[in-house]
Amino acid sequence: MQRKKRFIAGAKCPNCNELDTLMLYKENDVEKVECVECGHKQSQVDDEVAKAAPQPSQVIGVFKP
Template sequence: MKKFTQFIAGAICPSCSEQDSIAIHKDDDEIFCAKCGYKEFRPGSKKDSKKEAIIKAINVVDIKDFNKIKK
């Protein structure tokens, strides 16, 4: 069975620091870097939906919250 892969725009690899090289396998929530081969498995908890788990995995911040932090 072929895995569905989606690249995460703007994500930076924690291993090689390349931007736009991080992708996620939607089927099993495996995050990987297409440049250096870094892999990480980040399953969501039962309380979290799959979308929320992905957002937490890539540290997406609401712009309103970002502006509060920035000040």
Template sequence: MSVTRKRFIAGAVCPSCNAMDSMMVWREDQVEVVECVKCKHYQRQTEQQVEKHVRAQEQVIGIFHPE
């Protein structure tokens, strides 16, 4: 059984409830998942969506775009 490591995003504000420091991020099947621990707002983003935002000569861990 594999344990999924979830990390909080320092300074992030939930786009739904506006709570600060309540967003956590993890990966499921090569997809980045972000969830608010306060209101349970949930967002998924695939690598193809991330690639169009990456500039040449940069290394990106992940990009989060609240909707």
């Protein structure tokens, strides 16, 4: 199965500093970013995901259509 990849407009690679070379894709439900110029890869680890998730006290309501 082929992964759907998309470029991140205006993003700069932290490794080679090239502009507009980062692509975003999901692999096993984990978001990953890869530079097509130098091959630098990043992924979001579980601890970062937990920090980014809103705390229950911050949520006013959840919309379920």
